Amino acid sequence: xAGIYIHIPFCRQACHYCNFYFSVSKGxxxxxxxxxxxEIELTKDYLEGDPIETIYMGxxxxxxxxxxxxxxxxxxxxxxxxLGRLLEMTIEANPDDLATEKVAExxxxxxxxxxxxxxxxxSFRNEDLKxxxxxxxxxxxxxxxxxxxxxxxxxxxxxxxxxxxxxxxxQWYENLSKAFALxxxxxxxxxxxxxxxxxxxxxxxxxxxxxxxxxxSATQFSMLMNEMKANGYEQYEISxxxxxxxxxxxxxxxxxxxKYLGLGPSAHSFNKAARRWNVSNIIGYAECVEKGHLSFExxxxxxxxxxxxxxxxxxxxxxxxxVAECDPKSAEQILTALHQIEPSNFTFENExxxxxxxxxxxxxxxxxxxxI
Numbered sequence: 001x002a003g004i005y006i007h008i009p010f011c012r013q014a015c016h017y018c019n020f021y022f023s024v025s026k027g028x029x030x031x032x033x034x035x036x037x038x039e040i041e042l043t044k045d046y047l048e049g050d051p052i053e054t055i056y057m058g059x060x061x062x063x064x065x066x067x068x069x070x071x072x073x074x075x076x077x078x079x080x081x082x083l084g085r086l087l088e089m090t091i092e093a094n095p096d097d098l099a100t101e102k103v104a105e106x107x108x109x110x111x112x113x114x115x116x117x118x119x120x121x122x123s124f125r126n127e128d129l130k131x132x133x134x135x136x137x138x139x140x141x142x143x144x145x146x147x148x149x150x151x152x153x154x155x156x157x158x159x160x161x162x163x164x165x166x167x168x169x170x171q172w173y174e175n176l177s178k179a180f181a182l183x184x185x186x187x188x189x190x191x192x193x194x195x196x197x198x199x200x201x202x203x204x205x206x207x208x209x210x211x212x213x214x215x216x217s218a219t220q221f222s223m224l225m226n227e228m229k230a231n232g233y234e235q236y237e238i239s240x241x242x243x244x245x246x247x248x249x250x251x252x253x254x255x256x257x258x259k260y261l262g263l264g265p266s267a268h269s270f271n272k273a274a275r276r277w278n279v280s281n282i283i284g285y286a287e288c289v290e291k292g293h294l295s296f297e298x299x300x301x302x303x304x305x306x307x308x309x310x311x312x313x314x315x316x317x318x319x320x321x322x323v324a325e326c327d328p329k330s331a332e333q334i335l336t337a338l339h340q341i342e343p344s345n346f347t348f349e350n351e352x353x354x355x356x357x358x359x360x361x362x363x364x365x366x367x368x369x370x371x372i
Contacts, residue, residue: 001053001085003250006036006073007264008059009282012096016133016203017161019195021266021280022060028282032264033069035286037076039263042294044080046261046269051085053258054250055113061120063093067105074112088155088249089113094120095144096136103147116155117148118188124178127166131209132192133199145182157186157248162224163217164192165210172220173227180231185246189224190239191217218361225357236318238360255313274300304330304372312367320354321370330372337370 010029011022055077062070070091077083091106091114098119106114121141123129129137136144148156160179162172179187192212194201204211225235233241237255240248254260262269266280276298279285288295301309307330314321323331338346338353345359345366353370355363 001253002047002050002258003054003056003253003260004052004077004081005250005260005262005267006055006057006062007262007267007278008057008062008065009265010059010064011061012064012094012135013133014199016131016200017192017195017198019198020060023282026064028286029065029069031286032282033065033072035289036073036264038289038292039294040076040080042289042292043261043263043269046271047259048271050259052081052083053085053087054253055083055086055089056250057089057091058118059092061094061097062091063097063102063106067102067108070106071109071112074109074114078112083113086113088116090116090118090157090248090250092118092120093144094134094136095140098140098144098147100147103151107151107153115153116157117153118157118159119144119148121145121158121179122161123164123167124175125167125171128161128164131164131166132161142178142182145184149182154185155246156184157188158182158184160187160189161192162189162220163212165213165216167220169216169219169223172223176224176227180227185243186248187228187233187241188239188248189241191221221361222357225360234318238316238363252317255317257310257313269296272306274298303327308371311370311372312364315353315355315363315367315370318354320352322352324351333372334370341366341369 007021009022009032010026011024013024014022122132122134124138124141126138145156145158158179160175167175194204194212203209228235228241232243234244235241236247237251240251242248257272259271260269262278265278265282265285268275268277276296279288279295284295307326311321311334323334326334338348345356345362347354347356355366359366
C-alpha cells in the first residue's frame with residue numbers, strides 16, 4: 001500500500017514561523033493546476049502499481065483553491081490510479097477559508113473520496129494568532145470546526161502550537177480545554193520552533209518580538225501529554241494524539257516507512273530506495289512539467305541511512321523501535337549505545353525500544369545517540 005501527497009503552494013498571507021514553500025500570489029494558479037495534472041500522468045509508474053491507501057492534500061493552503069479546481073485534481077487521480085482501496089483522503093484548510101458556503105461546496109467532493117479535514121487552528125487565542133501572523137481570529141477557529149462537523153464530517157484533526165511567548169501555562173491549558181470541547185477525534189500539537197530564514201527569526205533578531213523559552217515549551221509539552229491522556233486521547237506519535245481507532249493513516253504510513261509519491265513544487269517522494277524532492281518554485285516546476293519531464297533532486301539511501309531513518313521515525317511512535325528488525329551488526333551497535341542512555345528515558349521489552357514520557361522530551365537527541 002502507498003500514499004500520495006499533493007502540495008498546494010498558495011496562502012492568503014505568510015505565517016511568520018513557516019518554512020514550507022508557499023506563495024501569497026495566485027497569479028500562476030491556473031498554470032500550476034495544469035502542470036499538476038500533467039505531473040500526475042508523468043509520475044504514474046513511480047509507485048510501481050502499489051494500491052493507493054491515502055491521499056493528503058497539504059501546503060500552503062489547499063482550501064485557497066476553488067472547489068471546481070480541487071474536483072479537477074481529484075478526478076484526474078481517479079483516472080490515473082485505481083482508488084478502489086482508498087481509506088483516507090485529507091484536505092488541509094484554514095479557518096478563514098471555511099465559510100458555510102465553502103464547506104457545503106467541499107462536501108460535494110465526498111463522492112471522489114474526501115473524508116477527512118485537517119484544520120490549521122494553531123491557537124484559540126488572538127494574541128497567539130497575531131504573534132504567528134495567522135489570517136484568522138479565535139472565533140473563526142471554533143466556528144470552522146463546527147461548520148465542518150455540521151456538514152457531516154466526523155474525521156477531523158486540528159493543529160495547535162505550544163511554546164509561543166504570548167501564552168503562559170494556564171492559557172495553554174485553556175487552549176487544550178477548548179480543543180477537547182469540540183470533540184474532534186484527532187489533535188496534532190507542535191512546539192513553536194524558530195526556523196532559519198523565516199520572518200519569525202528575523203523579527204526575533206531585530207527585537208521586534210520575543211523568542212521561544214525552551215523551558216516553558218518543555219513544560220507545556222508535559223502538560224499536553226498529561227491532559228491528552230486524561231481526556232481519552234492516545235499519543236501514538238510524539239506530536240499526534242487520537243481517540244481509539246482514529247489515527248491519521250497517511251502520516252502513520254510515513255512513520256512506518258511505506259512508499260509515497262509527492263506531487264507539486266517542493267513535494268517529497270519516497271520509494272524505500274531513495275528520496276527525491278521537486279524544485280521549490282512554481283515557475284521552474286511548471287516549465288519542466290510542460291516540457292514533459294520533472295525537475296527534482298534525489299538521494300539514494302545507503303544501508304546506514306535507511307536504518308537511521310527507521311530509528312528516528314520508530315522512536316517517535318507508540319510502537320517503538322524493534323531492534324530485531326535491524327541487521328545483526330546494526331542491532332548490536334544500537335544495543336551498545338542504548339546502555340549509555342539514561343534508563344528512565346526508555347523501556348526495552350520484546351526487543352523493542354520505546355520512549356517514556358520523559359524520554360519524549362529528548363527524542364531527537366536519543367535517536368541521534370542510537371544512529372549507526
